[in-house]
Amino acid sequence: MAGHVTVPEEMDAWVVARPGPIASGPLERVRLPVPRPGPGEVLVEVEACAVCRTDLHLAEGDLPPRRPRTVPGHEVVGRVAARGPDTVRLAAGERVGVAWLRSTCGRCRHCLRGAENLCPYSAYTGWDADGGYARYLTVPEDYAYRLPGDGAAEKLAPLLCAGIIGYRALLRSELPRGGRLGVYGFGASAHLTAQIAIAQGATVHVLTRSAKARELALELGAASAGGAADAPPEPLDAAILFAPAGELVPVALEALDRGGTLAVAGIHLSDVPVLDYRRHLFQERTLRSVTANTRADGRAFLEIAAACPPKVTTVPYPFGAADRALADLAADRVEGAAVLRM
Numbered sequence: 001m002a003g004h005v006t007v008p009e010e011m012d013a014w015v016v017a018r019p020g021p022i023a024s025g026p027l028e029r030v031r032l033p034v035p036r037p038g039p040g041e042v043l044v045e046v047e048a049c050a051v052c053r054t055d056l057h058l059a060e061g062d063l064p065p066r067r068p069r070t071v072p073g074h075e076v077v078g079r080v081a082a083r084g085p086d087t088v089r090l091a092a093g094e095r096v097g098v099a100w101l102r103s104t105c106g107r108c109r110h111c112l113r114g115a116e117n118l119c120p121y122s123a124y125t126g127w128d129a130d131g132g133y134a135r136y137l138t139v140p141e142d143y144a145y146r147l148p149g150d151g152a153a154e155k156l157a158p159l160l161c162a163g164i165i166g167y168r169a170l171l172r173s174e175l176p177r178g179g180r181l182g183v184y185g186f187g188a189s190a191h192l193t194a195q196i197a198i199a200q201g202a203t204v205h206v207l208t209r210s211a212k213a214r215e216l217a218l219e220l221g222a223a224s225a226g227g228a229a230d231a232p233p234e235p236l237d238a239a240i241l242f243a244p245a246g247e248l249v250p251v252a253l254e255a256l257d258r259g260g261t262l263a264v265a266g267i268h269l270s271d272v273p274v275l276d277y278r279r280h281l282f283q284e285r286t287l288r289s290v291t292a293n294t295r296a297d298g299r300a301f302l303e304i305a306a307a308c309p310p311k312v313t314t315v316p317y318p319f320g321a322a323d324r325a326l327a328d329l330a331a332d333r334v335e336g337a338a339v340l341r342m
Contacts, residue, residue, distance in 0.1 A: 007034055007043065007081050013134035014322045015069040019061035022330045026059040027133075027323045032071075035130065037084030037138045044098060044139060048153035049132030050075035050188065051317075051325045051338035052161050053244065054100070057268045058127060059326055066128050073132030073340075074100040074125035075160040077153040081136065090141045097145040097302075098132065099160040100124050101292055117168075117292040124292075133322050135342065145298055148306070155312040158188050158337035159305055160298075166193030166242075167301035168293040169265035173238035174286075175202055182206075182236040184228060184252050185243030186213035188337035189265065193240065195220055195310040196301075205232040207252075208243070212335050220311060231255060240265055246272040253280040253287065261286040314339045 010031050017028035037043045055072040057063040076098035080090050090096060104111050104119040111119050125131045125139065147156055166189040175181050178201045183190050186208040194204045198221045206217035206225040214225035224233050228248060235257035241248055241264045249272045252262045262285070275281060313336025317325040325338040 007045070007136065009034060011135035012319065013071050013130070015071055016059050016065060017069060019059060019065055022056065022060055022327050025323065027326065029320070029322075032134065034136045035138045037082055037087075039084055039086045040140050040142070041084040041138045042080045042087060042090050042096070042141050042144065043082040043084075044076065044078040044096060044137055044144070045081040046076055046078040046132050046135055046137065046342050048077045048157045048342060049073040049340045050157035050160065050162065051322070051329055051340060053187065053329065054161070054267050055126065055133075056326050056329055057244075060330075062268045063127070070127065071130035071132075071134045071137070072126040073134070074098065075157045075162065076125070076132035076137065077147060077156045077160070083141075084138075087141050090144060090146075095147045095149045097147045097156065097160045098125055098137065098139045099143070099145065099164060099298060100126075101295065101298075102129055102143055103140050114294065114296070117294050117297075122292070133340065143295065145302060154314050154316055154339045154341060157339050158192065158312055158314065159302065162188035162337055163192045163305060163310075164293050164298045164301050165189055165265060165290065166240075167196065167304070168297045169193065169240045169242075169263045169290045170197060171297070172261075172263040172288050172290050173240050174261045175238040177201060179203070179237035180205065180234055180257075182232050182239035182252060182255055183217075183222075184208070184239065184241045184248050185245075186210065186217050187242060187334070190240070190242040191216060191220060191313055191336055192310050194222060196304060198222075199308050205234075205236065207232065210332055216313060216335055236260055239263070242266065244268050244270060246270040249273070249287070250275055250280050253285055256285045258283040259285070261288060263288045263290055265290045313337065316341050
């Protein structure tokens, strides 16, 4: 391996052994060989990995596994430990972030028009390839983000998915400058996205079932914070649904002003009830999904976060407590973002 540094032969990792309810123990701690980077790939020694609701969907089987015994995790901060053949961009020892989007074909009509997030041949960290619930992982160097060398890994990790996908959802919501944004659900992604919107001059109303999350929303500058099914205090120009609750789609649509847009940010959503055309969609209201992100989204968001750092609220867990972190996430016991620290 070019740029080789000494790494162990084996590592600790967590795998999704038996997808099912989190109480059934779908995660299993194991010993695995340390992966070797292939052409154009780097080996990353993990410093921290944030815990995403997508990891929970994978563990519980809402997101069908694409390979057996996958190591989840796609909000990774670490350092390049070794380089595979034909790597030219990253050097050993560099601080990098590894996110959800792992590779795309670069040749299909979607990639060629700048929509690589829609590439039918795309692959994802912690789903198609082993992720960051491990001491090491590999990533194509073109899909790794350079990160500040002196930032706290625990605070940087949630930016790699919660931050990036929230930023993409904000773009998809087409919030006008100085507009009124509704945020449904207030976990890791929402608490970062709300801060970006507020910094850009938006009025943000948070709707979530968690009393502690409502308190955090007000501390971070939200204009109001109510229950998930409550009506906001004024009509919304745009809304983002972060909660994986399909029953909130008509609630959010009805809260929109004429011409407003609802962006659904999750990769998984429970069934959406029947919509009433006049109440929920008429007057040119728009309902949109959000599918992954492009690398351009990632770079743009990280630049914004560097220029105007959001307050990243985290709950740290030791590496050996990954199963407990997912259980806490499932039970809404996490305020902000859960992060595994190595």
